[in-house]
Each structure stands twice: as structure tokens, then as C-alpha cells.
Amino acid sequence: xxxxxxxxxxxxxxxxxxxxxxxxxxxxxxxxxxxxxxxxxxxxxxxxxxxxxxxxxxxxxxxxxxxxxxxxxxxxxxxxxxxxxxxxxxxxxxxxxxxxxxxxxxxxxxxxxxxxxxxxxxxxxxxxxxxxxxxxxxxxxxxxxxxxxxxxxxxxxxxxxxxxxxxxxxxxxxxxxxxxxxxxxxxxxxxxxxxxxxxxxxxxxxxxxxxxxxxxxxxxxxxxxxxxxxxxxxxxxxxxxxxxxxxxxxxxxxxxxxxxxxxxxxxxxxxxxxxxxxxxxxxxxxxxxxxxxxxxxxxxxxxxxxxxxxxxxxxxxxxxxxxxxxxxxxxxxxxxxxxxxxxxxxxxxxxxxxxxxxxxxxxxxxxxxxxxxxxxxxxxxxxxxxxxxxxxxxxxxxxxxxxxxxxxxxxxxxxxxxxxxxxxxxxxxxxxxxxxxxxxxxxxxxxxxxxxxxxxxxxxxxxxxxxxxxxxxxxxxxxxxxxxxxxxxxxxxxxxxxxxxxxxxxxxxxxxxxxxxxxxxxxxxxxxxxxxxxxxxxxxxxxxxxxxxxxxxxxxxxxxxxxxxxxxxxxxxxxxxxxxxxxxxxxxxxxxxxxxxxxxxxxxxxxxxxxxxxxxxxxxxxxxxxxxxxxxxxxxxxxxxxxxxxxxxxxxxxxxxxxxxxxxxxxxxxxxxxxxxxxxxxxxxxxxxxxxxxxxxxxxxxxxxxxxxxxxxxxxxxxxxxxxxxxxxxxxxxxxxxxxxxxxxxxxxxxxxxxxxxxxxxxxxxxxxxxxxxxxxxxxxxxxxxxxxxxxxxxxxxxxxxxxxxxxxxxxxxxxxxxxxxxxxxxxxxxxxxxxxxxxxxxxxxxxxxxxxxxxxxxxxxxxxxxxxxxxxxxxx
Amino acid sequence: xxxxxxxxxxxxxxxxxxxxxxxxxxxxxxxxxxxxxxxxxxxxxxxxxxxxxxxxxxxxxxxxxxxxxxxxxxxxxxxxxxxxxxxxxxxxxxxxxxxxxxxxxxxxxxxxxx
Numbered sequence: 009x010x011x012x013x014x015x016x017x018x019x020x021x022x023x024x025x026x027x028x029x030x031x032x033x034x035x036x037x038x039x040x041x042x043x044x045x046x047x048x049x050x051x052x053x054x055x056x057x058x059x060x061x062x063x064x065x066x067x068x069x070x071x072x073x074x075x076x077x078x079x080x081x082x083x084x085x086x087x088x089x090x091x092x093x094x095x096x097x098x099x100x101x102x103x104x105x106x107x108x109x110x111x112x113x114x115x116x117x118x119x120x121x122x123x124x125x126x127x128x129x130x131x132x133x134x135x136x137x138x139x140x141x142x143x144x145x146x147x148x149x150x151x152x153x154x155x156x157x158x159x160x161x162x163x164x165x166x167x168x169x170x171x172x173x174x175x176x177x178x179x180x181x182x183x184x185x186x187x188x189x190x191x192x193x194x195x196x197x198x199x200x201x202x203x204x205x206x207x208x209x210x211x212x213x214x215x216x217x218x219x220x221x222x223x224x225x226x227x228x229x230x231x232x233x234x235x236x237x238x239x240x241x242x243x244x245x246x247x248x249x250x251x252x253x254x255x256x257x258x259x260x261x262x263x264x265x266x267x268x269x270x271x272x273x274x275x276x277x278x279x280x281x282x283x284x285x286x287x288x289x290x291x292x293x294x295x296x297x298x299x300x301x302x303x304x305x306x307x308x309x310x311x312x313x314x315x316x317x318x319x320x321x322x323x324x325x326x327x328x329x330x331x332x333x334x335x336x337x338x339x340x341x342x343x344x345x346x347x348x349x350x351x352x353x354x355x356x357x358x359x360x361x362x363x364x365x366x367x368x369x370x371x372x373x374x375x376x377x378x379x380x381x382x383x384x385x386x387x388x389x390x391x392x393x394x395x396x397x398x399x400x401x402x403x404x405x406x407x408x409x410x411x412x413x414x415x416x417x418x419x420x421x422x423x424x425x426x427x428x429x430x431x432x433x434x435x436x437x438x439x440x441x442x443x444x445x446x447x448x449x450x451x452x453x454x455x456x457x458x459x460x461x462x463x464x465x466x467x468x469x470x471x472x473x474x475x476x477x478x479x480x481x482x483x484x485x486x487x488x489x490x491x492x493x494x495x496x497x498x499x500x501x502x503x504x505x506x507x508x509x510x511x512x513x514x515x516x517x518x519x520x521x522x523x524x525x526x527x528x529x530x531x532x533x534x535x536x537x538x539x540x541x542x543x544x545x546x547x548x549x550x551x552x553x554x555x556x557x558x559x560x561x562x563x564x565x566x567x568x569x570x571x572x573x574x575x576x577x578x579x580x581x582x583x584x585x586x587x588x589x590x591x592x593x594x595x596x597x598x599x600x601x602x603x604x605x606x607x608x609x610x611x612x613x614x615x616x617x618x619x620x621x622x623x624x625x626x627x628x629x630x631x632x633x634x635x636x637x638x639x640x641x642x643x644x645x646x647x648x649x650x651x652x653x654x655x656x657x658x659x660x661x662x663x664x665x666x667x668x669x670x671x672x673x674x675x676x677x678x679x680x681x682x683x684x685x686x687x688x689x690x691x692x693x694x695x696x697x698x699x700x701x702x703x704x705x706x707x708x709x710x711x712x713x714x715x716x717x718x719x720x721x722x723x724x725x726x727x728x729x730x731x732x733x734x735x736x737x738x739x740x741x742x743x744x745x746x747x748x749x750x751x752x753x754x755x756x757x758x759x760x761x762x763x764x765x766x767x768x769x770x771x772x773x774x775x776x777x778x779x780x781x782x783x784x785x786x787x788x789x790x791x792x793x794x795x796x797x798x799x800x801x802x803x804x805x806x807x808x809x810x811x812x813x814x815x816x817x818x819x820x821x822x823x824x825x826x827x828x829x830x831x832x833x834x835x836x837x838x839x840x841x842x843x844x845x846x847x848x849x850x851x852x853x854x855x856x857x858x859x860x861x862x863x864x865x866x867x868x869x870x871x872x873x874x875x876x877x878x879x880x881x882x883x884x885x
Numbered sequence: 886x887x888x889x890x891x892x893x894x895x896x897x898x899x900x901x902x903x904x905x906x907x908x909x910x911x912x913x914x915x916x917x918x919x920x921x922x923x924x925x926x927x928x929x930x931x932x933x934x935x936x937x938x939x940x941x942x943x944x945x946x947x948x949x950x951x952x953x954x955x956x957x958x959x960x961x962x963x964x965x966x967x968x969x970x971x972x973x974x975x976x977x978x979x980x981x982x983x984x985x986x987x988x989x990x991x992x993x994x995x996x997x998x999x
Contacts, residue, residue: 023952027913027936027962030955034914035932037957058933066937074944 020071024064032057087403094408104380107780108373109416111773112466115369116420116458118769121427122355122362122762123454125434128445130352134344135265137202138301142343143308145169145298145315147334153281156298157194158322163314165306170194170201171279171295174271176709178548180736181247182234187546187740188274190224192251195278200301201268207231208242208260211278221280224248224256228264230274249548252280269297269347270440299343311340351439351755357835358762361517364510365766366462368773371507373466375500375777377409379784381474382496388475401475409467417459421452433761438754473499497788500781505821508858511767511774512825515854517836518760518767523850524843525760528753534683534692535584536624537745539575541719542583542711543726544741549705551736557704558638560734561616567729568712571722575715578619579700583711584685585748594696595670596655607670610651610694611685614703620680622715623745630662630678633699643702646678651694668696687752689841709740720744759839771861778865782814786869789813793873807874814866822858826851898938899947900981903966903974906948910965912955913939939964947973 032053039049054060098105133139145159153171160169173192178185197203198210205225215221224246226235235241241258248256262276279295302311319338345352388401396404425447428434434442473496552560561579569577582588593607601607617633620626628649637644645666652661664676674696682692700710712730716722723742730739750757786793793806829836833845843850905911905919916939917932942948947970955961966974 023962026960030959030961031913031917031932031936034955034957034959038914056932058931060933063933063936067940070937070940070944074940077944 020075021068024067024071028057028060028064028067032060086400087407090404090407091411093404094411097408098411104376105412107776108376108412109419111369111372111776112412112416112462113419113423114769114773115366115462116417116455117423117427118362118766119359119366119458120421120424120451120455122359124424124428124445124447124451125437125439125442126355126359127448127450127454128434129439129441130348130355131450132441132444132448134347139344140342141167141302141304141306142200143300143302143311143340144343144346145300145311146339146341147319147337152295153194153279155322156295157281159298159315159318160196160300162318163300163311165302165311165314166300167303167306168196168199169298169300170197172197172268172297172299173279173295174273175251175277176546176740177248177250177275177277178546178736178738179234179246179248185736185738187738188230188248189272190251190275190277191268191271191273192277192279193268197276200299201266202301203263203266205260206263207239208258210260211276216278216280217283218252218280221278222253222256223259223278225276226258226261227274227276228262228266231261248275251277269299269343270443300340308340308342315340347440349440354755354759354839355439357839358759358766361514361763361766364514365769365773366458367465368507368510368770368777370462370466371503372773372777372780373409373412373462374470375503375781375784377405377466377470378473378496378500378503379780381405381470382788384474392475398475398477402471405471405474406463406467409463409471413459413463413467417455417462420459421447421455424455433758436754437758438751439758469499497785500785501817504777504781505817505824507774507777508818508821508862509825509828511770512822512854512858513828513832514763514770515767515858516826516829516851517832517839518763519850519854520836520843520845520847521756521760521763521839523847524839524841525753525756527843528688528756528841531684531688533584533688533749534625534681535745537749539717539719540623540713540715540745541723542713542743542745542748543723543730543739544583544709544711544743545730545737546709546740547734547737554639554704558701561700561710562635564712564730564733565616565618567733568714568726571714571716571725571729573716573718574722575717576618576622577715578622578713579616579710580619580713581614581700581708581710583713583743583745583748584623584683585687585745585752587686589686592668592696593670595667597665598656601670610647610696612668613695613697614700614708615697616700619713622713625683626681628679628681629660630676632678633697635701637699638701639704641702643672643674644677644699645674646680646697647676648680648682648692648695648697650682650692651696652676652679654694666696668698674698688749689756713745756841763839771858774858775861775865778814778818778862779868782810782866783869783872785813786810786873790873790876794876797876803874806876807870810870810873811863811866814870815862818859818862818866822855822862825858826855898934899942900974900977902935902938902942903947903970903977906964906966906970907974910953910963912953912961912963914955914961916964942970946970 035053035056036046036049039052040046044052057063134142136142145156156169156171160166170193175190175192176187177190179188193211195211195213195216204210206228208225210225211223215223226241231237231241242260243258245255245257247254256277267273268276300311302308315338319335323335391401392398428445428447434445547557547560565577565579568574582590590612591609592612593609595601595607615633617635620632629652630646633644633646645668647655647661647666655661655666656664661676661679666674666676668674680697683695684690685693685695712726714722714726727739730737789810793810797803797806829851830846837845901920901924902916905916905923911919913935917935939948939950943950943964946967948964949967950962950964952960953963
């Protein structure tokens, strides 16, 4: 373009001079014709013309301006034409268009789908005003209401704070009995979360005292579904029992869509603690979390150091009660970070993995374009000879890529939306915040961004390559400069090598995750979850405690036992694999308590006779709990095998004494097998099982565990019996034990599915890449192969050589990919269970698989070389 | 007799040039002569100003130029009206007349004609 301007400018100047000279000479001649002498005529003509140099300069300026204007017009016009030509070219080779578009669409779809998950979980801000000022405070252990209030009041960085607990309250008198999920919060809750009830008023500080805490705020959905959206409900008293009251006054309705973090609460009730109660006297109500809004200008770091020094002071004030663990865990974390937790890192890792898939896709496109570009050299050479500048030609080449990018990107976006709708993997992923999964502005910008980036990634290099200097020489040599072709082929090989390297790394990661998932799935959970269904009920504590409690369960279990087809039946208050837990301190026979340290704790479960049989948890020694273990008879319990071996290694545990809370003596009557209580990848913990009939305080959930060949079919009948026995006892949940176990694997299954999908995609795209490049290379070398065969080379030899030229870059890529996988071992390790990130067997398997794919993809086009008919090939030249 | 410096009014000179070219292509010398003939001594166009004005009109696409041979067998640049220029001439002529009439109503005595 610069060249054009210089040339045009010089030409323009000559034209200006000529025009001016024509005018002046013409005038001179006219004046001489009127009788003036030459000198006089010349003087008059020059006078009349004025300053010649200025006029010439003016004219040059105007000319330059005009040239600029014309170029702009031409450029705009040229781009439009480029797109038209590009479209026509694509339509002319539908095969190429199809491969290019689907390759890019797959890459973009996978990336956008993954980013949508990252966006929903990690990037989307929390739905509260000024969410950056929200933090979560630890210590997590021993946190009760008085302690949470003390911490919040003694930290200058904290503007307001609220303890949060979750509780099930039983609603009666409004249709069938039901359990409502309640968020139990302080009066500061409303300032912390920046929310006001849409109807009525928030809690007052006075209402966090037990005697006055009988108030409730209804969630918007509860208000609509349970109370017909009647504004008159405010001021009414409803039968809502548990957490200190049997009925509560409705004081308002929370706004639609408001929820406390990830918890979907039906109602909000105030935390209640007698005024002036200190940490020592308040050991009952444990909070789930303490959330605070920082004062303006306060930082997480400053708040963190405040809470650490505060924890140190508290340990001195409450010796023996404020544990070392609590001091060690004292910290402040941004609320979003605390909600996202380690999911963020895992998701970014997966996004990086999908980035590799997109790069492989771009590699395929670049290779395709390179091949097309070398076929178009002659045409470009003609254009260059006619004066088209290189930048002009590059833009022209990019236009075609841009069409592919825009179409492919758009298809990818649509595919991603469809995928998210259809697959719904993320929702069963166990990830936080995935309920808000949606394609929003950020996702669209991301889709646009990666489409533009991939355009540059796959389009620019081939465009520069196709238009590189020397086009005119090409034209002279008929467009077959062998040196030129060799350069392009080298680039092809490098790209294929890179693709194979990335596919290798991804496949290794996928294989490792797959094998660790297989290992995890084969871990024995300790119980048999098949054909077992658990029905969760919550008998209200005010009606069921003591003798009535025992009678209720005996009656209920007796009626349920009559269900047809039932194999066995029992009850446990906390079902395995639910992440809920009760854990109590104990003092075992033969141990002496250390005065300075708190007692060790073990998990605590209340069971009815028959539970262990229902889940096939083996009885290793002694006996099961029995109907004769009642209030008043000697207290007994069972321990699990690990606990027994830990307390009394190599000895008989049955008959020993264990003090629950360090004070309540229990006789060990049996030992049962170990259970992975929370998840298969979590270690077995020490556990105590006590008979329900000896712990009749009530107010606890109970899971009725039914084992039968087709257990789920028994549920309606079982529900009917539960309602017959007492219509005021709500059924709060039904789940099969298989599902409960499956949910603990949800996140790992998500990671595995995503990585295996990406790995598979990488393998296919990589294979296509090798195939495409090999086809092109073999096609370009056909005359060469033909010549060799004419000179006596065997088809087998030619086939081997063709194969070798395709496999060499693949093998180099394979080695690079293996090395990259080794380098990435640390990242991968965080996704694994019981499998080392550097696993020879896995590497060998993946290498063999990729080599197989590359060989197949090379062999198909290589066959063509071996079949080359020397005569035809040479004649075609 | 007053002389009006036509070059001082870019719009006026443009109008004059477009008008001169209405009947066909002319080169610079012819244009000069035509203006002199039409306006007489009363309107003097500085010859040097002629060319920048012509080139600007060309830049704006109102006139087009091509090289040809003059009546004295010399290479000369001929200018002609484009369709766009013809439209502009029509509009400018109308608005010029309107302008003159309006000024005339104010400046002239009743009954006095231009």
C-alpha cells in the first residue's frame, strides 16, 4: 500500500505540472496573438495566475486527500467482496466446509459449555448487595451462638454479623404435616445480606431471646404455596414446632428469590439464647456458619489477623473449652470463595483441558487451510502480479476463515446451549451454585472471544504463509516451487505433532481419572446398598420422648414388618453417605483422661434392632442391639471394627466399658464391620452404635431402612402405614441407599465424564488431523512415489515410506505429550484417588492407543501411495 | 464598475464552474474564457484559484477529469459534469436565485428591478 501511494503521488505531481504549464503557455500564446511581445505576454500570464508554487502545493494536497478517500472506499468495498468470494469458495468445497465447521463447532461447544459451568460456580457474583464485603468467619468447631456474637462484637473490621444454623421445623394445621427447612439467623442477618422482608419487618435484637423468639418470616414460595399469598397471614400464629417453640407468629415474608447461600430455606426464624449467656453456659446450639459484612474499607487480611489474635485471647479466657483446633482454624475467607471452595481450582483445570481440545481443533483447521493455501498459490501470484499488496491478500485469505469462525462459533454456542439442556451433567455434579447455570452476557463474550482467538490461531498462519513474498517467482515456475511446498509441509508436520502432544496429555489425564474412578467405585462401602430404601421421618420432640417414643417406634416397625416381600427392616438416625454427623466424646476402659486436653470423639448413631441386617453390615463379634435393651436396663453399645482395634488392639472388645461424654458408662456388646460413613474416598472413622430405646430424648430424624427385592415399590404402602400410626409425623425424605452412595461420587463422576469426553474428542480430532495432513502430503508426493515405483520400488516399500513420513511427527508429538503429562502431574494429582499421577501402565496404554489412531489415520492415505500407478501419475504432471 | 472577487466565495466560484461545464467538457483555459465571456469585466476570477477549485470539485465527485487533446493539439485535462454534479448545480442555482431575490427585496427600492 505504501508503494502504491508513492507511485501515485509522483504521477499526480507530474500531471499537476502539466496542467499548470498548459494553462500558462496557452495564455501566453493568446496574449501574443493579441499583439504583445513574448516577454510581456509571459509577465501578464504569470501575474494573472498568481503564486504558481502555492497553487501547485494546494493541488498536491487535494490530490492526496482524494487518493486517501478512494482507498478507504476501495477497502470497504474490497472487504465486502472478500466475504462474498469467501462464501462462494466455501460453497464450492462443501466437504472442507463441513469438516472445518464441525471441527470448530465441537471445540467451541465444549469450551463454552465448560465455561458456563465455571461462570455459574466461580465467576457469577453472589446475589447480595456489595458481595465483596461478605466474609465467612471460622473457627468452625465449638462455634455456638454466644461465641459467634462475641467474635463479631470484638472485631473492629466487622460491620455486622450473623450466625446461621439450619433446622427442620414441623408445620401442622395447614394441610398435611410437613417439615419446613428453616434458616435460623441473628437479627444482624438483614444488614449482612442487605435484604428486607417484602412484607412485614425483620427480627429485632429482642427477639433473639428465648422467651420472645416465637416469630417467623415466611419464604416467598412458602407464602404462596402454603398460605395462598395472603397478606393477612402477617400477625397470625401458626403451628410450627421445634427449636424452642410449638407455635410462632408470622411477622413477614421474605422477598422472592432470596435464599441463604446455597440453602433453599422455607422459613427464617431467630437464633435464641438467654440474655447474658456466656460461651461456657451455651454448649447446646452449634452453628453451621458465621457470616459477616466487613466495615467499609476493611480487608479480608485485616479481619483474618483480628480473628486469629481474638482466638488466642479466647483460649486463655476459656481454658480447656476453646480447643486448639478452634484456634488453628480461626480465619476469614471471602464468602464467595468459601462457597466455591476447592471446586474453583478443579473447574479451572477442566477449562484448561477443554482449551487444549479447542487448540487441537484449531490445529486441524490451520492444516486444512495450509493445504488449500498451497493449492491457491498460483491464483494469489496472479493477483500479486496485478498489484495487490500483501496485506490485501492476507485480509482476503482471512475473510474465508472469518466466515468459518463466525459460523462455527455460532454453531458451537448453540450446540453448547443444547448440550447443557440435554446432558444436565453439571446438575448432578455435586458442585455448589450450579442451580444458577445459564448462558449470560459473560458466556456470550467468552464465546465471541474464543471464536476471535481461534480465528487468529487457525487463520493467520496459513494466510501469512500463502501470501509470503516470492509469489511472482512462483508464477514464473508454475507455482510448484518445491522449496515452498517443503516449507508448508514442515509446518503441517509441526502442527500435527502439537495436536498429538495435546491429545496425549489430555488422554493421559482422562485415563488416570477414569482408572481412579474405577478404583473408587470398587471400594467396599462396608454395607450392601442394593435393594435398600430409606424413609426419613421426624417425630416431633414435644410429643415423642421417653416411653412414648419407644412405644411409637415399636408399634411402627411392627406394622411395617408386615409389608409383603420385605426381607429386613431397621432404623438408624443418620443414614450413611449423607454428610450429616453426630460425634460425641468418649472415655474408654483403660484410658486416663488428660486434664488439659478435651476427650477424643467418635461418631455416634442410634439404631433399632434389625438395622445391621437390613444393610448387611456384618456383625463381627457379640450381638446386635435387642428389643430388651431399654431405658432402665444396662446401657449397651456396639463399636465398629476399627474403633475396637484402636481402643483394644488384639483383644476382645465385647464386655468392655465405654463412657459416652466421658461420664455415661456403656457396655460394649458387639462389634460390627467398618463403613465408609461419608464417602468412599474418606477414611473409616471410629463409630459407636447405641440402641434407640435407650436414648429417648427425641427430636431427631429417623431413617426407616427397608430391604426388599423391589424396595422402592414398597414406599407408598410404607408411607400409608406411617400416616396411619400418627398423621402428625411428617415424612421428610425418601431415597435409595444406592442413590445416596452415588451422590458421594457425583463430583468425581462429573470430573471423569468431562475429562473422558474431552479426551475422546481430542483423540478423534487428533486422528482427523493426522489423516488430513497425511492425505495432503501423500497427494503432493504422488508423482514422487509414482516415479519410484516406475524405477522398481515395491508397493510395500513405498507404503512404508509414506507411513513413516506421517508417523514421525505423531511419535514426536506423543513423546512431547508424555513429557507434558509428567510436568502436569501435580495438577492432575488433585483429581485422583489411589492412583499415582505418574503411572507407567496408563502412559503405555494411552501411548499405544494414540499410536494406533495415528497409524490408522496414516495408513488409509498411505495406501493410496502404494497403489499409485506410475504412468497415470507421471502423465498427470 | 465594481469587481467581485469570485474566489472569495467558495460556493459562488463552484456554482460558476459547474454552470460553465453544463454544456460539455472543457479544459481550464476554456473555462477561464467562458467565465470571462459570460460575466464580462464585472467578475474577475483569479486564474490560479481556478485549479484548486476544480480539483476540489473533482475530489468530491461533482466533476470528472480526463486527459485529451486541445484544439491546438496539446495534451490538456478536460473536466465534465458528473450526474452528481448536475444535481448539485440544479439545487445551488435554485437556492442562489432564492437568495438573490430575498436580498433584492430588502436592498432594492420598490419598483426597481435587478
